[in-house]
Amino acid sequence: MSNLSKAATRSTSISGVEAQAGSRIVPALFAVAFGLFLFIGTGFAAPSLIHNATHDTRHSLGLPCH
Amino acid sequence: MNMFKTIILSAFGAGLAVGIALSVVQAVTTEPLILHAETFENAEPAPAAAAAPHEHSTTEAHAHEAAAPEAAPAHQHDEDAWSPADGFERSAYTLLANLLMGVGVSAVLLGLMSIRGGKIDARTGVLWGVAGFFAASLLPSLGLSPELPGTAAAEVTSRQVWWLSTVAASAIGLALIVFSGSWLLKAAGLVIGVLPHVIGAPVPPTLEASYPAGLGGEFVAASLVVSALLWALSGLFSGWLYQRLSRTA
Numbered sequence: 372m373s374n375l376s377k378a379a380t381r382s383t384s385i386s387g388v389e390a391q392a393g394s395r396i397v398p399a400l401f402a403v404a405f406g407l408f409l410f411i412g413t414g415f416a417a418p419s420l421i422h423n424a425t426h427d428t429r430h431s432l433g434l435p436c437h
Numbered sequence: 438m439n440m441f442k443t444i445i446l447s448a449f450g451a452g453l454a455v456g457i458a459l460s461v462v463q464a465v466t467t468e469p470l471i472l473h474a475e476t477f478e479n480a481e482p483a484p485a486a487a488a489a490p491h492e493h494s495t496t497e498a499h500a501h502e503a504a505a506p507e508a509a510p511a512h513q514h515d516e517d518a519w520s521p522a523d524g525f526e527r528s529a530y531t532l533l534a535n536l537l538m539g540v541g542v543s544a545v546l547l548g549l550m551s552i553r554g555g556k557i558d559a560r561t562g563v564l565w566g567v568a569g570f571f572a573a574s575l576l577p578s579l580g581l582s583p584e585l586p587g588t589a590a591a592e593v594t595s596r597q598v599w600w601l602s603t604v605a606a607s608a609i610g611l612a613l614i615v616f617s618g619s620w621l622l623k624a625a626g627l628v629i630g631v632l633p634h635v636i637g638a639p640v641p642p643t644l645e646a647s648y649p650a651g652l653g654g655e656f657v658a659a660s661l662v663v664s665a666l667l668w669a670l671s672g673l674f675s676g677w678l679y680q681r682l683s684r685t686a
C-alpha cells in the first residue's frame with residue numbers, strides 16, 4: 372500500500388514537472404513566432420510599399436534587397 | 438506576470454532602445470554610404486547592367502524588372518509605388534523599421550532562451566545575441582555579402598530563400614555544436630552549418646557595380662557592425678529587462 376502511494380506521488384510529481392516544461396515552452400514558441408513575424412515582415416516582405424519603407428534598414432543589415 | 442507577457446514587454450522595451458541606437462549608428466555609418474551609392478545609381482546606367490543585361494528564364498517572377506527599361510541599372514525600383522520622401526520622412530520610416538527589427542530580434546532571443554531554460558539576464562542575453570549575429574548575419578554574409586543600392590544580384594526571391602535557409606541551418610548547426618553532449622551530434626552540427634555554403638548562394642550576373650569598389654568594401658564592414666549591434670544590444674537589453682520584470686512579478 373505504502374509502495375503504491377509512493378508510486379502514485381512519484382508519477383504526480385513527474386507529470387507536474389512535464390506540465391511546467393509545457394507551460395514554459397508553449398509561450399516561448401509563441402514569442403519566437405511573433406519575433407520571426409516582425410523580422411520577416413520588416414526584412415523580407417515583397418510588396419513595394421513595405422520594401423520602400425524599410426529599404427535602408429534592409430540594406431544596412433545586409434538583407435537581400437533588389 | 439506570466440512568461441509570455443514578460444517576454445513581449447521586455448522585447449518591446451529592448452526594441453525601442455535598440456531601434457534608436459541602431460538609427461543613430463546607421464546615420465553615421467551605412468546611411469551616408471547608401472546615399473552616396475544612390476548618386477551613382479541614379480546618374481547613369483550601371484556598367485553592370487550595360488555589360489550584362491539581366492536575363493532571366495522565368496518571366497513571371499520578374500515582372501518588376503521586366504517593366505524597367507533595357508539599360509536600367511540592376512537596382513531598379515517600381516516607379517509607381519509609394520516611397521518615403523528623402524530627408525525626414527525616409528529617416529522616420531527607417532527608424533520605424535529598426536524598432537520593429539529590434540522588437541523581433543529580442544522576442545526571438547528571449548523565446549529561444551526560454552525554450553533552452555536556465556538563467557536569463559543581460560550577460561546570457563549578450564551571449565545569445567552574439568550567437569544570433571553569427572547565425573543570422575555573419576555566416577550568411579559569406580555567400581551574400583551586404584549590398585549597396587546599385588549592386589547587380591540574382592533574383593531577389595532566390596536570395597531571400599538562400600539567406601533564410603542559411604540562417605536556419607547556421608542556427609541549428611550552432612545549437613548542436615554548443616549544446617549537444619555527443620561528438621557525433623557536434624560533427625553533424627558542423628556539417629549542417631557548412632552545407633549551405635557547399636550548395637552555394639545564387640550567383641550575381643556580374644561583379645561590376647555602378648559605384649566605386651572602395652565604397653562597397655566600406656559598406657560591407659559597416660553593415661556587419663550594424664548587424665552585430667542589432668543582435669548584441671537586443672540580447673543585452675531584453676535579457677536585462679526580462680530579469681528585472683520577472684523579479685518584480
